Amino acid sequence: MVIDINLSNLAGPKLPNPPSIPQPSLARLPQYHHYLVDLEARGITRISCSQIGGDLGYIPVQVRKDLQYTGIIGKPKTGYSVPELIRSIETFLGWNNINEAFLVGAGNLGTALLGHERFSKFGLRIVAAFDTDPEKIGLWIHEKAVLSLDQLSDLAQRMSVHLGIITTPAEAAQAVADEMVKGGIQAIWNFAPVKLRVPENIIVHNEDLYSTLASLSWKLARRFNVPIQEKEAV
Amino acid sequence: MVIDINLSNLAGPKLPNPPSIPQPSLARLPQYHHYLVDLEARGITRISCSQIGGDLGYIPVQVRKDLQYTGIIGKPKTGYSVPELIRSIETFLGWNNINEAFLVGAGNLGTALLGHERFSKFGLRIVAAFDTDPEKIGLWIHEKAVLSLDQLSDLAQRMSVHLGIITTPAEAAQAVADEMVKGGIQAIWNFAPVKLRVPENIIVHNEDLYSTLASLSWKLARRFNVPIQEKEAV
DNA sequence: TTAGACTCGCTATATGGTTATCGATATAAA
DNA sequence: TTTATATCGATAACCATATAGCGAGTCTAA
Incomplete structure (x- = not known):
């Protein structure tokens, strides 16, 4: 949209090189990042999709899908490692x-x-x-x-x-x-x-x-x- | 949105009252408006979807569909009346x-x-x-x-x-x-x-x-x- | 007056993203 | 050691939006 997003950021006529991640997912990643940094500051080391979704107002499946794009892999029952997840998002977004x-x-x-x-x-x-x-x-x-x-x-x-x-x-x-x-x-x-x-x-x-x-x-x-x-x- | 949209503005879980116009269309209307005001200032009184699309980088069909949401009706061969279209968008968006x-x-x-x-x-x-x-x-x-x-x-x-x-x-x-x-x-x-x-x-x-x-x-x-x-x- | 061309408006298909479902796996408790 | 439960990961159905195609109306020009 915007994007474009458009989101804001609305895609133009057509993209020659289709992005491998949906624009909306890309837009949600910084939100997760912000939330995770806050968690880390509070000393929390592991987090599940359900928890993230519950706190941020998304359904767990969507969170999991978004996070998967960054390449992170979680463990059943325990979820993801918070620091690992933060790094994963930062690397993926090129924030390094x-x-x-x-x-x-x-x-x-x-x-x-x-x-x-x-x-x-x-x-x-x-x-x-x-x-x-x-x-x-x-x-x-x-x-x-x-x-x-x-x-x-x-x-x-x-x-x-x-x-x-x-x-x-x-x-x-x-x-x-x-x-x-x-x-x-x-x-x-x-x-x-x-x-x-x-x-x-x-x-x-x-x-x-x-x-x-x-x-x-x-x-x-x-x-x-x-x-x-x-x-x-x- | 920002579209929300979330293009920025990304829709939340679900909207109870489904909007009668797609979020992306809503986001494009101000662009048309701005373009049209400019046209009017240059003394142009009629405009077609193809023209708008050509100038703004959209395909005519999309422009036509977006404009239809505002309730405007155009005339074949000549297109839309510029002042009418501007008013139509403004009214629709509640800019009055x-x-x-x-x-x-x-x-x-x-x-x-x-x-x-x-x-x-x-x-x-x-x-x-x-x-x-x-x-x-x-x-x-x-x-x-x-x-x-x-x-x-x-x-x-x-x-x-x-x-x-x-x-x-x-x-x-x-x-x-x-x-x-x-x-x-x-x-x-x-x-x-x-x-x-x-x-x-x-x-x-x-x-x-x-x-x-x-x-x-x-x-x-x-x-x-x-x-x-x-x-x-x- | 009539032929032609352009453009609107409607309907149908295709695409992309979101949501739901299922099986697999790891932890925790019995 | 075994069983129950929570969670991940993948596949599939679903929905919204974008694109395409078609028919109808109107203006222009001969």
């Missing part, structure tokens, strides 16, 4: 080696992300910010320099940065994406509410707040003025 | 009447959302912020007062606020959600990376950045160290 990223759009949202130190625990380090606003270029936000967008593609190449984050207004997003592609960036985390046009081999994930907002307001509207009642199922 | 919301957690992300004026165009107005940090209580952020969390449930009831936004750390989120439920809040937009435990009738949408991050780093890791090659399909 850090991805360095460039962020473009030093507005409210961009600033928030720049200040989010916790990302570094999950394999992400934002190393610099970019903007086109002369007022912002040259500033330091949360210890990261704000540079001119012109420099992006060159720097990305030289520093081998593979991940780009777009937090610009919708209008600017496509141009930024083009620039990123030019700089050899492989994956884009896009917070602008537009569908980016990029070469097939570039990974794009949209974090579209308006999609969520749409769901929420639709459901709320539906709850408060229910009169329409589903178009009169004839 | 504003939802007032409370936001809890005046950190980086909370501040960013408070400053996001564009939300008001999409049926959302954040009317106040809450926090537990004494240093923050009493401040004004982007013209919104930061109040003590203690006041939330009472104020929510008196002001009939139905929407809550959680931008706290994971640890605090559940307590905040409980408080919101106590105050009669109907829907929660949750940015904390935890699965909230709330009564069945409360709408919860998770905007879990870590889910997206997981997808991205998995895909990047997969791209750069491909050796494993899918567990050796025996």
Whole structure:
């Protein structure tokens, strides 16, 4: 969806290289991870799917299936080893080696992300910010320099940065994406509410707040003025 | 969702009241809306599904199906009326009447959302912020007062606020959600990376950045160290 | 006025993900 | 040592969504 997820993150027309794990499962893994780290901190060493499911609101089968994708193997009756499971998820998600990223759009949202130190625990380090606003270029936000967008593609190449984050207004997003592609960036985390046009081999994930907002307001509207009642199922 | 969706927003165990529109379709509607507003600004009055699909990267059938949910009817050969379509989407999503919301957690992300004026165009107005940090209580952020969390449930009831936004750390989120439920809040937009435990009738949408991050780093890791090659399909 | 082409809207099939079921295995208790 | 129970792992049924195909309507152009 988003994904895409889409989840947020909704898959595009078709993926040439089908992922070996469903997008929703991938999205649930960090939840398990967070939960497990908490368990470990409390000194718990073994855990079962039923327990995880019970605590997190999923059914055990689903949890087991998700975890299986990471390659972990559990033992009947006792479940999984907590530290092993944590490692397994981290390895699977590639959280061991850090991805360095460039962020473009030093507005409210961009600033928030720049200040989010916790990302570094999950394999992400934002190393610099970019903007086109002369007022912002040259500033330091949360210890990261704000540079001119012109420099992006060159720097990305030289520093081998593979991940780009777009937090610009919708209008600017496509141009930024083009620039990123030019700089050899492989994956884009896009917070602008537009569908980016990029070469097939570039990974794009949209974090579209308006999609969520749409769901929420639709459901709320539906709850408060229910009169329409589903178009009169004839 | 984020789709939930979970594209972010992943559906929970089961929904008692099945939505009459698929979650993914709901998530795509704002994209169409944004695209259409842009078209209208350029003076274009009629549009076909094929055109929309071509521009946005979907196949025409899907676009048509999504739009049908809003109740719009198009004309063969000419397509849809752009202004009509925009109105249709807005009405369907309930963007005509504003939802007032409370936001809890005046950190980086909370501040960013408070400053996001564009939300008001999409049926959302954040009317106040809450926090537990004494240093923050009493401040004004982007013209919104930061109040003590203690006041939330009472104020929510008196002001009939139905929407809550959680931008706290994971640890605090559940307590905040409980408080919101106590105050009669109907829907929660949750940015904390935890699965909230709330009564069945409360709408919860998770905007879990870590889910997206997981997808991205998995895909990047997969791209750069491909050796494993899918567990050796025996 | 008529032929042609384009596009909508409905119905049917295919795909992907979730849920249910079954057998196997390891622990714990008798 | 034996039996009962909890849990994993795999297979299979099920459901939702995405895709494809077909017929009908309307506009354009000759």
